[in-house]
Amino acid sequence: MPGSASRRTVLAAALAAAAGTAAAGTAPASASAPGGTEEGAGLPAPGTVANRFWSTYPDWRAGDAEGTRAVAGRRPGLVLDAPLGRTDYTDPHTGRTAAWEYARWTSPAHTPSVPATEVIASWNAHTPAGTWLQVELSGTYGDGTGTPWFVMGRWASGDSDIKRTSVDDQTDGRSTVWTDTLAVDDPASGLRLTSYRLRLTLYRRPGTSLTPTVWRLGAMASDVPDRFTVPASAPGPARELAVPRYSQNTHVGQYPEYDNGGEAWCSPTSSQMIVEYWGRTPSAADLAWVNPDFADPQVCHAARHTYDHQYSGCGNWPFNAAYAASYPDLNAVVTRLRSLTDLETLVRAGIPVITSQSFRKEELTGAGYGTSGHLMTVIGFTPDGDVIANDPASPTNEAVRRVYRRREWENIWLRTKRYDANGRVRSGTGGVCYVYWPVEPGPAQRLVLRSAGLL
Incomplete structure (x- = not known):
């Protein structure tokens, strides 16, 4: 089954039950390299999505620092300066169990333009x-009451000090x-959640004088x-980006300790495609642990370094963004886009996008499978407006490039409700995607990213 979506199924059932819903439970365009043109740069700000990222020197200075320090420079960040003390972490x-020195930074309270039913952090x-x-993350509801501090992730790029993990069983009886x-x-x-703060603890x-460096939070x-269908959009100009192609299925059975091997590696495989599109790649030393008989060892590397030991999968959205941003001078975020037109605008500026969707086999012509959750990389659009995707759920690298019908693809990505094969109501992702881009994008790319609320 492509993807790894066990907690998406749980979330679907929970939200459906809460809402009283009955629920149980290919002609290519011309290829081009990274870059962009001014064409279509006026991306409209999403009316149902609001992003806020702290990434500048003034941003880091504006927060409440407890033992952390803002550092200026080409890529401003936050570091551990004078630890508050020690704590044990099991x-x-x-x-x-080990002892760690720690320091904290807390953002100012932020009131998004969209009172929220969902909030996803990334770093x-x-x-x-x-x-x-x-x-x-701690939020404030519209009635003035607040949430506790919820852990949104315990993360390290490696796995020798701690095991990268989300945290289950967090709820205040109103949000989970x-x-x-x-x-x-x-x-x-x-x-609705009408404001929130983020808290960052560095260990x-x-x-020692070691420190994490955080560039974006x-x-x-x-x-x-809620919607089972979305309005159809008009196609824009065609473009196709030259993004590397990797199949997750060629890794089936490899390193089953990471979410049963390649059959569930759609997210890290997609992430690796875009990391390499931007000219980054793991070093030979990084890949030394991979069996030399395995092709495309960088995909195994991506799976290991996105793996969430609590979720028992590689599909944690922020962990994938954090993995991509661990490469030199790459930014990465998790967000939602409002429409396929918005996605076209990013692609036309030279920025491929990883999208999350779920569908029955008959809902996406040519896919040949159904899935409760799957990631693929949108690399372009045909002259007719159909979606060109690098779909990692393909038998070979050569077969990864697919063309999917625009109307079908648009609906399965942007809807929030769907019917599974048994006729039960499940959730859709509502336009969730990962966007990765270089620290110094081109002028047109900068304009598009800013219009999308990502800069």
């Missing part, structure tokens, strides 16, 4: 061996964290209306 996945950081970080998403339990009640081995707040 890793739930190894049982090992970009470097965590050398001997360091890690934790991201938390589902792996990487804080969701209001009963959106039909009208309850290092005691007695933020969240996407959204209130996408």
Whole structure:
């Protein structure tokens, strides 16, 4: 089954039950390299999505620093300066307890333009061996009451110090964290999160001068209306980007400790395609652990370094963004887009996008499978407006490039409700995607990213 979506199924059932819903439970365009033109740069700001990312020196200075320090430069960031003290952390996945020095940074309260039913945090950081970080989120409801601090991720780029993990069983009875998403339990009640703060805790081995460096921290707040279908959009100009092609299925059976091997590696495989599109790649030393008999060892590497040990999968959205941003001078976020037109605008500027969708086999002509959750990389659009996707759920690398019918693809990506093969109501992602881009994008790319609320 493509993808790895167990907690998406749980979330679907929970939201459907709360809302009272019956629920149980290919002619190519011309290829081009990274870059962009001014064409179509006026991307409209999404009306149901609001992004806020802290990434500038003034941003880091504006937060409440407790032992952290803002650093200026070409890529401003936040580092551990003077630790507040020590704490013990028992890793739930190894049982090992270790002492760590720590410091904290808390963002100012942010009021998004969209009172939210869901909030997803994401971050970009470097965590050398001997360091890690934790991201938390606290929100305020429209009635003035607040949430506790919810853990949105405990993360390190490697896995020798701690096991990268989400945290289950977090709820205040009104909202719940589902792996990487804080969701209001009963959106039909009208309850919304009207503001939030993010808290970042940096950890290092005691007695050292090691530090994580965080370049970007933020969240996407959204209130996408329930819908089984979305209006059709008009096609824009054709373009196709030259994105590397990797199949997850060629890795079936490899490293089953990472979500049963390649059959569930759609997310890291897609991430690796775009990392390499932007000219980054793991070093030979990075790949030394991979069996030399395996082709495309960088896909195995991506799976290992996106794996969430609590979720038991490689499909944690922010962990994939953080993996991509661990490469030199790459930014990466998790967000939602409002329409296929918005996605076309990014692609036309030279920015491929990883999208999340679920569908029955008969809903996407030519896919040849159905899935409860799958990631693929949108690399272009045909002259007729159909979607050109690098679909990792393909038998070979050569077969990865697919052309999908625009109307079908648009609907399965943007809807929030769908029927499964048994006729039961399940959730859709409502336009969730990963966007990765270089720290210094071209002028047209910068304009498009800013219009999308990502800069």
